[in-house]
Amino acid sequence: MTTALDFRELGVDELRQRELDIEDQLFRMRIQKAMGQLETPNKIRSVRRERARLKTVLRERELEDRAKPNGSEGQGEVSV
DSSP states (O other), X not given: OOOHHHHHTSOHHHHHHHHHHHHHHHHXXXXXXXXXXXXXXXXXXXXXXXXXXXXXXXXXXXXXXXXXXXXXXXXXXXXX
């Protein structure tokens, strides 16, 4: 199980790659469940929660980036 702290140590590109890996893993687990081949059904729950933690960290990063002033933005200047 990966904690939010572990995700916060990773870069955005690594987080996005990890997100794709988790989505693929969930897809495969859903197929196995439908076919009755999934040995540990509780694993789906833990992977879904891991995905939620990862998406939370990505959202935090996105909001941090928006909060940072970029150049003349947020300084009251009007561009014509």
